[in-house]
Amino acid sequence: MRSPFAYTPRQGPLQAASPAAAVVYLGSLAAVAFAYSSPVVLLAAGVALVIAGRLAGAHAAVRAALWMGLTLALLIVAVNALVVGRGETVLARLGEWPLFGRVDVTAEAIAAGAVIGLRAAVVMVAFAVYSACVDPDRVLRALRPFAGRSALTATLVSRLVPVAAADAARLRDAARLRGPGAAPVGRPPLARRLLAGSLDRAVDVAATLELRGYSLAAPDTARGGVIGRRAGVRRSRYDRRFYAVGAIVLAAAIAGKALGADAFAEYPAVEVGVGQATLTLSALLVLSGLAPWRPKGRRA
Amino acid sequence: MPDLATPARAVPALAIEALTYTYPNAPQPALRDVSLRLSPGELVVLAGRSACGKSTLLRAACGLVPHFHGGEIDGRVEVAGIDALATGPGELAAVVGYVAQDPETQVVSTTVAAEIELPLEMRGDPPSSRARAVEEVALALAIPHLLDRAVDTLSGGELQRVALAAALVTRPRLVLLDEPTSQLDPVAGDELIWLLRRLNEEWGVTILLAEHRLERCLAAADRVVAMSSGLIAFDGDPRDFLTWAQDADTALETPAARLFSLCGLEPLPVGVRDARRTLASANPVPPEQSREEGVRPLSITTLTSSDLWVELASGEIPRDVLKSIDLEVKSGERVALMGRNGAGKSTLLRTAAGLVDPVRGRVEAPGGMALLSQNPSDYLVRERVGDELPGDAGMSALRVVGMEHAVDADPRDLSGGERQRLALAIALAGRMEGEELPGLVALDEPTRGMDRARKDDLVQLIGELADRGAGVLVATHDVEFAAAFAGRVVLLGDGVVIADGPADEILAGGWYFATEVARVLDLPRVITPEQGAAALTNNAVALLSAIRQEVRHQGLPSSKQPDDVALPPAMRKQVRPQGAGEEG
Numbered sequence: 106m107r108s109p110f111a112y113t114p115r116q117g118p119l120q121a122a123s124p125a126a127a128v129v130y131l132g133s134l135a136a137v138a139f140a141y142s143s144p145v146v147l148l149a150a151g152v153a154l155v156i157a158g159r160l161a162g163a164h165a166a167v168r169a170a171l172w173m174g175l176t177l178a179l180l181i182v183a184v185n186a187l188v189v190g191r192g193e194t195v196l197a198r199l200g201e202w203p204l205f206g207r208v209d210v211t212a213e214a215i216a217a218g219a220v221i222g223l224r225a226a227v228v229m230v231a232f233a234v235y236s237a238c239v240d241p242d243r244v245l246r247a248l249r250p251f252a253g254r255s256a257l258t259a260t261l262v263s264r265l266v267p268v269a270a271a272d273a274a275r276l277r278d279a280a281r282l283r284g285p286g287a288a289p290v291g292r293p294p295l296a297r298r299l300l301a302g303s304l305d306r307a308v309d310v311a312a313t314l315e316l317r318g319y320s321l322a323a324p325d326t327a328r329g330g331v332i333g334r335r336a337g338v339r340r341s342r343y344d345r346r347f348y349a350v351g352a353i354v355l356a357a358a359i360a361g362k363a364l365g366a367d368a369f370a371e372y373p374a375v376e377v378g379v380g381q382a383t384l385t386l387s388a389l390l391v392l393s394g395l396a397p398w399r400p401k402g403r404r405a
Numbered sequence: 406m407p408d409l410a411t412p413a414r415a416v417p418a419l420a421i422e423a424l425t426y427t428y429p430n431a432p433q434p435a436l437r438d439v440s441l442r443l444s445p446g447e448l449v450v451l452a453g454r455s456a457c458g459k460s461t462l463l464r465a466a467c468g469l470v471p472h473f474h475g476g477e478i479d480g481r482v483e484v485a486g487i488d489a490l491a492t493g494p495g496e497l498a499a500v501v502g503y504v505a506q507d508p509e510t511q512v513v514s515t516t517v518a519a520e521i522e523l524p525l526e527m528r529g530d531p532p533s534s535r536a537r538a539v540e541e542v543a544l545a546l547a548i549p550h551l552l553d554r555a556v557d558t559l560s561g562g563e564l565q566r567v568a569l570a571a572a573l574v575t576r577p578r579l580v581l582l583d584e585p586t587s588q589l590d591p592v593a594g595d596e597l598i599w600l601l602r603r604l605n606e607e608w609g610v611t612i613l614l615a616e617h618r619l620e621r622c623l624a625a626a627d628r629v630v631a632m633s634s635g636l637i638a639f640d641g642d643p644r645d646f647l648t649w650a651q652d653a654d655t656a657l658e659t660p661a662a663r664l665f666s667l668c669g670l671e672p673l674p675v676g677v678r679d680a681r682r683t684l685a686s687a688n689p690v691p692p693e694q695s696r697e698e699g700v701r702p703l704s705i706t707t708l709t710s711s712d713l714w715v716e717l718a719s720g721e722i723p724r725d726v727l728k729s730i731d732l733e734v735k736s737g738e739r740v741a742l743m744g745r746n747g748a749g750k751s752t753l754l755r756t757a758a759g760l761v762d763p764v765r766g767r768v769e770a771p772g773g774m775a776l777l778s779q780n781p782s783d784y785l786v787r788e789r790v791g792d793e794l795p796g797d798a799g800m801s802a803l804r805v806v807g808m809e810h811a812v813d814a815d816p817r818d819l820s821g822g823e824r825q826r827l828a829l830a831i832a833l834a835g836r837m838e839g840e841e842l843p844g845l846v847a848l849d850e851p852t853r854g855m856d857r858a859r860k861d862d863l864v865q866l867i868g869e870l871a872d873r874g875a876g877v878l879v880a881t882h883d884v885e886f887a888a889a890f891a892g893r894v895v896l897l898g899d900g901v902v903i904a905d906g907p908a909d910e911i912l913a914g915g916w917y918f919a920t921e922v923a924r925v926l927d928l929p930r931v932i933t934p935e936q937g938a939a940a941l942t943n944n945a946v947a948l949l950s951a952i953r954q955e956v957r958h959q960g961l962p963s964s965k966q967p968d969d970v971a972l973p974p975a976m977r978k979q980v981r982p983q984g985a986g987e988e989g
Binding site: 297317 | 467468469472473493494495496498499502503505507509510511512513514515516519523524526527528529555557571572755758759760775776777778780782783784785786787792793794795796798799801802831832833834835836837
């Protein structure tokens with residue numbers, strides 16, 4: 106079974122765009138998630154990415170990323186609520202716990218956890234859309250001028266996710282096949298094993314890349330051809346759109362910071378700013394999710 | 406810069422002198438004082454047990470050692486006149502192609518066409534010549550229909566061909582292959598070997614092929630190089646190699662050579678045709694009884710499937726992988742599940758283990774089931790064997806597979822065979838009642854990359870599991886391995902059971918799914934060298950006559966006169982009186 110995050114060729118502006126344009130566009134929304142704490146802005150960035158992913162046809166990737174991201178967000182909320190006792194609004198007093206000490210669950214700690222979780226979920230959706238819509242072959246070629254002497258670097262950037270996704274499926278099956286008397290796999294050992302195994306396999310793939318001549322100096326004549334036509338270094342007429350939208354999002358995010366669009370405080374009491382700057386930036390972010398839109402009947 | 410792609414024809418395809426190499430942090434060298442020279446147009450088989458240095462030698466010949474792996478190296482390596490120690494693998498790619506054992510790690514692109522075209526694009530070939538080269542190599546390897554496919558929708562055999570196409574597309578002088586048939590079914594494996602021979606003959610490509618299943622490739626080889634502990638232990642023609650292996654390492658003997666060894670016949674055959682020619686008039690007598698008959702009463706059903714249908718998505722389109730499978734496995738049975746790549750073997754095991762849901766019908770393992778999947782390392786997630794298998798249940802499982810001594814070991818320090826046993830113990834743990842095994846133990850392709858010594862250990866383990874009452878079901882491509890362990894063979898073809906019967910009937914009656922001995926002797930119920938030797942001994946007189954005629958026909962040197970043809974003592978007793986008469 107294919108991973109939902111695996112790249113699938115489709116006729117869409119985001120797939121047709123050069124990797125750099127796609128990275129600028131998706132990266133600008135991820136950057137907003139890192140830079141902002143306002144849940145309104147984070148939610149808007151998340152909505153933009155979901156719209157973008159769905160317009161690009163990456164339904165399965167968006168669904169899987171939302172599922173994983175929201176699960177992670179819930180975990181973060183729970184941990185933060187138990188670990189952080191700050192805040193004025195105490196919802197529950199759970200008494201003394203071993204290791205934790207006195208545990209008071211506050212609304213502010215839950216809100217703070219939710220913001221961190223939301224941020225993680227937004228970044229995961231951005232990465233899922235990138236993985237499902239940006240052709241790794243073109244990423245590999247785009248990286249050649251920068252990572253030509255290091256096939257390993259290029260492989261890690263372009264192939265680690267597909268390799269890890271395939272390994273994860275196998276490891277999940279092996280975990281299900283363990284006898285009931287064997288030690289339960291547990292997430293940390295599985296994650297370690299997955300990372301180590303994926304890195305090992307990425308090294309093997311990098312060796313193959315070396316053997317294909319990746320480290321040779323990039324020739325100027327290598328344009329077009331079968332790869333060029335199908336997945337190569339060509340530019341797309343959509344590149345400008347994604348560069349422009351990415352630049353507008355980044356510029357608006359910087360301006361929004363200056364104008365107080367990130368008005369949010371967790372402690373001592375939750376305060377969410379919904380001023381004009383916040384709402385304007387959020388609306389802009391949601392609109393940016395329409396960048397991969399393509400009128401029906403037009404081919405990418 | 407020298408013209409790398411067109412070195413002079415007279416230059417050796419590969420010249421290695423006094424090469425010693427040690428991997429980073431390794432206690433001892435992987436290669437020790439290795440010298441080897443391959444002439445243009447040779448097809449050379451590289452033989453040897455696991456971890457003897459075959460893969461390292463291939464990696465040195467393509468520049469990955471030392472440029473990619475690091476380590477300490479001493480000596481000289483030249484590929485088509487280019488110094489491989491001074492030049493990186495990228496530059497060597499113009500003259501050498503490399504195909505590794507695992508096809509999944511050899512693809513770096515998302516589509517087949519892009520994968521094949523990549524080396525040409527990297528070296529800057531113009532688009533028109535790239536398109537032509539891709540088309541031609543696809544035609545040569547019979548894969549033009551795959552060009553637009555995504556690589557992650559291909560089977561192992563298809564991936565292996567794509568990797569070979571990517572290695573050949575630059576028209577290299579030297580092609581290095583590291584066990585390329587280990588994941589292929591017998592049909593695809595044979596096709597690949599003969600494809601290499603054709604490329605070798607028609608394109609003049611020099612081929613260095615590391616392989617464990619020597620019976621597949623020896624007949625196509627010009628020369629055999631055998632390695633042992635990082636040294637070259639033998640270098641000569643295939644027939645001499647078999648004679649050498651008879652004394653030096655019987656694990657390297659082919660089944661046909663083993664058959665001849667058991668009968669004391671010489672010269673040893675390098676392939677089926679060679680052996681058949683020698684034995685043309687021998688008229689051997691088959692044994693009367695099937696091997697499995699009378700072995701043990703079979704009573705308890707350990708696996709039952711009826712009208713089992715399974716549908717899987719292949720790319721975007723779902724297809725029926727299993728179609729109305731009816732199958733039963735009884736306790737104590739040793740069953741080989743065979744068939745071509747994609748026939749549905751693994752899917753059947755995965756469905757029985759509950760990893761895949763059938764769309765119709767049912768499959769049950771009433772006494773429980775332990776499945777060891779294709780990659781045992783997937784089961785190992787901790788750094789101590791005892792941590793993987795805690796408590797009495799864990800220790801019982803370790804005892805079953807003979808690994809109780811390794812409870813404090815790090816799984817990464819175990820040998821490949823030990824890791825496989827440990828993974829099996831993990832699958833068994835908690836599924837046993839005391840020391841009693843679950844009803845069914847299933848193994849999926851357990852012999853990938855194994856040498857014969859390790860396969861023999863696995864045959865023994867399977868025998869022990871069956872003797873303890875478990876039904877053992879093993880999906881395998883390895884016909885010789887199936888002949889060694891199985892009492893019964895179930896042959897799948899495109900999701901349907903096309904044959905089901907005693908191993909010595911199924912594996913004797915076909916061409917591809919038949920052992921080498923079966924193909925040599927073409928007798929019912931004769932599939933192993935031991936059975937073949939017994940059949941031959943039953944009619945030694947005719948055999949001797951045939952051999953003498955053949956030896957005369959082949960015109961062997963005077964030092965090897967017909968009367969010198971050796972026979973084992975048991976055969977000599979039968980032969981001597983009549984043989985004397987014949988001489989007179």
